[in-house]
Amino acid sequence: MAEAGSEGTGRVDGRRLRYRHRREELLQAATDHVLAHGMAQLSLRRVAESAGVSHAALLHHFGTREALVAEIVERVLDRAFTSPELLAGRPEGGPLRALWRHATSGRGEQYVRLFLAITGGALHDEALAGAVGRSVRQRTGLLQAGLVEEGCPPGEAAAVATLVLGTMRGLVQDRFVTGDTARTDAAFEVFVRGVELRVASWRAQRG
The missing domain is CATH 1.10.357 (Tetracycline Repressor; domain 2)
Known part of the structure; x- marks a missing residue:
């Protein structure tokens, strides 16, 4: 069980390492969106459209x-x-x-x-x-x-x-x-x- 858990953790960490740069890009895209439109216009769907990704992808990285x-x-x-x-x-x-x-x-x-x-x-x-x-x-x-x-x-x-x-x-x-x-x-x-x-x-x- 311990070995399986270690392997699972490795897989999760590997995914995080692969997509960490993408998360940074999305955060900067969201920040640029707010710089241009203000906080009142902020929604996950609008940021997703601005960044050219799916709403689900944004939820994956930020949750709410x-x-x-x-x-x-x-x-x-x-x-x-x-x-x-x-x-x-x-x-x-x-x-x-x-x-x-x-x-x-x-x-x-x-x-x-x-x-x-x-x-x-x-x-x-x-x-x-x-x-x-x-x-x-x-x-x-x-x-x-x-x-x-x-x-x-x-x-x-x-x-x-x-x-x-x-x-x-x-x-x-x-x-x-x-x-x-x-x-x-x-x-x-x-x-x-x-x-x-x-x-x-x-x-x-x-x-």
């Missing part, structure tokens, strides 16, 4: 609309808050300015706009709220760890991380809604300079 939504939300939040400049090393002007450039131009702007729409929808949708909450807490934790490395007292790091993410979210939403780039860019710069002064004070205290 709610499961697919959770993965799309996670991907959108990841892309919205990850700058290629940051991944490549120390960016010009520091990490916050790199994130702002990413969030307000090109593909990054698409993801941030969708993130803001998802956040609004999460006020009335428990599935969205759960996915958004998990992801925001995760990213707050990552920022919190980075702040501690910069010298922020551990007891303040969670509050400062929350302030940074909340301020950036509010400013970028203001920018998109009003179209007033000069005002919001200037406000962002004032905010970043304040953060930099605080970081400098932490480093001075640390000696």
